[in-house]
Amino acid sequence: MYTEAPSYIKSLQVFQSAGMKLLGVNMDREGIQYWNAVLERRSGEDALLYTIPTFQNPTGVVMSEMRRKELFKFCMDNRLPIIEDDAYGDIWLDEEPPRSLKSMDENGMVLYLGTVSKVLAPGLRIGWIVGAESVVERLGDVKMQMDYGASSVSQWIVKAVLSSPQYDLYLEGMRESLKSRRNLMIEALEKYFKSIADWQIPQGGFYIWLNLKHNVAMDQLFHLALKERILLNLGSIYDFRKNNALRLSYSYIDEEEIMVSIEKLSQVVQRLQS
Structure with missing residues (x-):
């Protein structure tokens, strides 16, 4: 798996615990320097790219719109699926960030992750995945086996908050x-x-x-x-x-x-x- 260097420690720990080999790719002020990702995988060998393009943790870097387009094309050309972590996308302070990598995806190559734990409360461990139906269903099965699924009460709370006209004022x-x-x-x-x-x-x-x-x-x-x-x-x-x-x-x-x-x-x- 390719990831930005530096990157979010908890995600790295999860990937490592799953037995994945992590390769860090340097960043600049526009985001991950994808051209430095050396694809040394054998034919048929699986690989992924994990990225936090918006207000990256820990650096705070926002990947530019041009870099996003270039990265997406690079991954398409190299058949490299993307995990896009957008935990901080709503926490913009000066201007809205560029559109997500997922918004460019027409082939189910991007698995998009979102959460309310940063915006609402750390204790509300509710998030979502947007991706190919077969992948999301499989991940749902895995989560059910691990912890029997997320709290129904928490999910109802999040639904009520996100549906409220007061939510934008809160943001x-x-x-x-x-x-x-x-x-x-x-x-x-x-x-x-x-x-x-x-x-x-x-x-x-x-x-x-x-x-x-x-x-x-x-x-x-x-x-x-x-x-x-x-x-x-x-x-x-x-x-x-x-x-x-x-x-x-x-x-x-x-x-x-x-x-x-x-x-x-x-x-x-x-x-x-x-």
Whole structure:
């Protein structure tokens, strides 16, 4: 299986537990560099591409419309099915993202995944799959064997929420709140991290991907930050190699804590760099 490098750790764990061999493909500001995917599979050997094209976790990158078209054609030409994870598609903060890969699919080559756990509540573990009927039915059978299916009560709740005329108003309010937190965190990074790290301003989703400019003992950084009551997600857990990156989340932190926490974190980083 080909996947972006870095990519969402929980998905990688699921694929690995299923015995899949994972090959990471580098990214740039437009998304996965699909042309670097070396298709070294023997004739008849199965392979897939897993991608999060919209507000990618952990980097926040949005795959451009042109890159999506190119990627889709590449996968069609190479008979490489796509798993498109769109967990963050509704969480745009500045402008709507390009249309999904699935919207280009006329042959059932894309398996599209969506969820409400990011938009409504983490505890509502309700999602959906859009794909070829035979594939969806088989996956439904597998899920039933594993956990007897999703909660009927949760599904009724989600149906009522999504059908409500208030849902769009809720999304607007959520976006305003997240945008305010994102802007505060960017302001804090500009103040305390400008000389020691690089980052891109995410256009949606929950995360800022922070790349430290100098090598730091990341495990030590984790433990020192923890003493300051800051829990870090080190970039290496999402990647296929070690890196000097951090995934910062602005989704749940209280706004009044953002500036203080970023200042404390910068002090820990600079202590390790000195």
